[in-house]
Amino acid sequence: MASNKTGIQWTDKSWNPTTGCDKVSPGCTHCYAEALTKRFTNNFPEGFILKLHPERLKQPLSWRTPNLIFVNSMSDIFHEDVPINFIKQVFEIIGETPWHIYQILTKRHERLVDIAPELEWHENIWIGVSVESQNYVHRVDYLREVDANVRFLSCEPLLGDLELNLTGIDWVIVGGESGNKYRPMKEEWVKGIYKQCQAANVAFFFKQWGGRTPKSLGRIFDGKVWDEMPEVWEKHQQKWRGYRVESKRKSRKEKINV
Numbered sequence: 001m002a003s004n005k006t007g008i009q010w011t012d013k014s015w016n017p018t019t020g021c022d023k024v025s026p027g028c029t030h031c032y033a034e035a036l037t038k039r040f041t042n043n044f045p046e047g048f049i050l051k052l053h054p055e056r057l058k059q060p061l062s063w064r065t066p067n068l069i070f071v072n073s074m075s076d077i078f079h080e081d082v083p084i085n086f087i088k089q090v091f092e093i094i095g096e097t098p099w100h101i102y103q104i105l106t107k108r109h110e111r112l113v114d115i116a117p118e119l120e121w122h123e124n125i126w127i128g129v130s131v132e133s134q135n136y137v138h139r140v141d142y143l144r145e146v147d148a149n150v151r152f153l154s155c156e157p158l159l160g161d162l163e164l165n166l167t168g169i170d171w172v173i174v175g176g177e178s179g180n181k182y183r184p185m186k187e188e189w190v191k192g193i194y195k196q197c198q199a200a201n202v203a204f205f206f207k208q209w210g211g212r213t214p215k216s217l218g219r220i221f222d223g224k225v226w227d228e229m230p231e232v233w234e235k236h237q238q239k240w241r242g243y244r245v246e247s248k249r250k251s252r253k254e255k256i257n258v
């Protein structure tokens, strides 16, 4: 896709060093990334097959002001066909750009934990797992094993009630499914997660109710918008507020003076 902007409320930009994926659980059934590859066939001539894009690795270096960056909105970086050396290169770029925050979300909790010790968990990485139903809460136990600054859950599309152990978790995102075949989300499921976040002092972000389009049913829960962020977010913003990487290109005036 030409633009890296995203309509996802909890991030600013997406960065896709890989595209394509394979479905692993019921949360994948109406995968949004797959739908985009079908809609924009010119941009995705290989369809939804896993593809590495080494030419995109340096993209974040050219984003000169701080951004929240969703890594692989079109894929899963811990997909079994992504070589560990490629994942290491992604992490290296993250380390070179501390003014950005990188949100990495996976459904491959086992591979995440297997290779986590070989990766450098820079302070600006937020690592998360998807938990769509009670059958997948074990992903949270795997996530807890990763020594990252921020660990988060994406409970989207939420397909049922969840009983969570939120020890060591900093942030929970909840959202209903959108699209023609959306599976409706019950208010009581959202309430249950909200209460658990309150009890555990974990930031709660309510993304959307879902429906035929992401905006169909809005994003008001219990009378308000819930855009809570992990505690470290405030600190990061304070540290990098107003920051701008100097451009290596010279202005016309500078060129004349040389």
Ligand code: SF4
Binding pocket: 020, 021, 022, 023, 024, 025, 027, 028, 031, 032, 033, 034, 073, 074, 075, 076, 107
């Ligand atoms: S893991 Fe994510 S990107 Fe991959 S098929 Fe499932 S929903 Fe789509």
